[in-house]
Amino acid sequence: MPRKVTIFNLKLHDFRNYASVGLGLDGRNVVLTGANGAGKTNLMEAVSFLSPGRGLRRAAYGDVAREGAAGGFAVFAALDGMQGEVEIGTGTETGEEGQTRRLRVNGTPARSLDELLDHLRVLWLTPSMDGLFTGASSERRRFLDRLVLSLDPDHGRRVADFEKAMRGRNRLLSEPRPDPQWLDALERQMAELGVAMTLARRELVGLLSGIVEASRDEGPFPSAAMSLSGFLDDALEQPAYEIEETYAAVLRDGRYRDAAAGRTLDGPHRVDLLIRHREKDMDAARCSTGEQKALLVGLVLAHAGLVAGMTGYAPVLLLDEITAHLDEGRRAALFDRVDALGGQAFLTGTDRAMFEALGDRARFLTVANGTIAG
Template sequence: MGAETGLPRPPAEIALTQLRLTDFRNYAAARLDLAPGLVVLTGPNGSGKTNLLEAVSLLSPGRGLRRARLASLCRVGGAGCWAVAAEIARNGETTRLGTGMRPGGPETSREVRIAGVDAQSSEALLEYCRILWLTPSMDGLFTGAPGERRRFLDRLTLAIDPGHGGRVRAFDRLLTSRNRLLDEDAAPRWLSAVETELSAAALAVSLARQETVALLAGLFASHGEGPFPVPGLALAGEFEAEIVAGRTATQAEEAYRHRLQADRGRDRAAKRTLNGPHRSDLDVTFAAKAMPAALSSTGEQKALLLAVILAEAELVARVAGMRPILLLDEVAAHLDADRRAALLVRLAELGCQSLLTGTDAALFAAASGTAQFFSVSEGEVASI
């Protein structure tokens, strides 16, 4: 009907309906049958709540929410392998997804299977689900190193643009090649060849990041103030300010190519390329106070970060045409009672399946009767 009337199609309803773990972290074996909507996992620290979220995060490209080495995911005392199997429902149609590492398998790549067939890469998972997460380790995102914020922005971009991961890898590979050629004092013609490709890759990465920032800023502008503060977002860096700003894509590529050529001596002395999107930063402010997020209170930083994740969930639904799965680890920490209640309301509005963890089920009492509750204890999971 949407196609006939010209109206946009509603986003697909995505839900993880079953999760099975084998020799994963502290789980010898586990199975969870999940319902759409809100899922709450409660239990003491160290019981394995975050491990469950980490397993779900591996149903997306990359190394999961902890960015752990594959071998470290194996259960101590296990068979030296691990597996995560899942069933994902899209508008009621179920697909089996799986990922893991075989005994003695490579530690640099994991196996991925979709409907029982080997996938060429983990990015094939993006066709079936998009997964966003917020963990306690991200609480220091605004005060930490720029590289963490770039990685965060790249994950946001990947959730709406599946090709972004390939662009970032291509850029990183070319950047490494140029640095090696500089170190080897290679002939100018070899450097020129790499720099031509690097210029195109750099611009593609930067423009994709800028588009994500612009789309999120547009959502914040349309919603206005609410229970969560409105973040001001900008992609900041010498590359964006001096190379990209005010130029067409073709002009920016050429400008960066000339800049790379002019900076060969400086970069050779520094043993690295000093200008490019690998040096850019995601600049975040508390818009209402015109204050850098890094100078805001701990509670304000948490609320700002949560505001970005919630806006990204809405953006994914609009752009990717599917509702993402949200993983919110210890999300109640640093949130007052009003914001905890507002979060549950907002999650219901978004219509995403959301997995939340906490040490105290009372923190989620407002969801009693609507959420699915599990108790987690020493690698055992039970429905409440």
């Protein structure tokens, strides 16, 4: 059984519609109910800032700070995490390069936001993800990379470094006479990083597929068949160094084509995550809205189980408006699966009755106009 990570104190300052609010928790799941626009998702977003990145909305930092606030925002959490009890403070400050996000762990400045992954893993499912199967491939890549990052803390840096090298190559190719040695160096870097990214993605898909297969008969959620397509699909069974040589050659041979296109046409940035409804053998994009929601819920829960199994700690789950498109049976099954994971979950909705099946497994709070009661 994985150990539990528990957030027992959460404070926000100048965060969205919260001027200042503190919330003491008792380790149970947390259900936040209230009218639309009351601030439920804002509170969930604050918890999502306990992970690297820009949170569950992927918002610009300037948009997160409360309107009219003199400075940036701040989020403080006290938790019993993967390295014991810890106090985490994160927020933004304005400098010469605009707003930047800072992190302090037990009052000490952290070297990078990735240090958050030493203490907890935060996973989320939001209404904006409901269109994952029918939306652009870039959204599925971003979703996939978040899944990888929760198991491989170095993945985010590899992705960022690859994109930086690719932008440098694109700029160089736009010049009348690009330096071939600089191009060779950038393409070598792209090959090393791109292949590492792809192998990490493939490993995640393989591990997650195993979890999905093992839990096919455990409830009413359909299982997802997953695969990757769009980058060296026929070469990925070779040793990594051979794949790197293959991709470097593809980049070298494609310089004129990429220069004409104004972008790099081959690489891991073109990969798509393909998902099918296994029981129906149907592309997820062709399934009904309810089936797509159930597929996504099942996939996120399977990933949470994978994270718990590989790290030994259950992740903190953020499930925003989770009951939408789920019937009563699937709602009850969802709550049982969340409870069985052994972690702490935050759930939101407008109707408290939708969560009654949780009973005393959750603490129910009411959110209204930037205040929390219950």
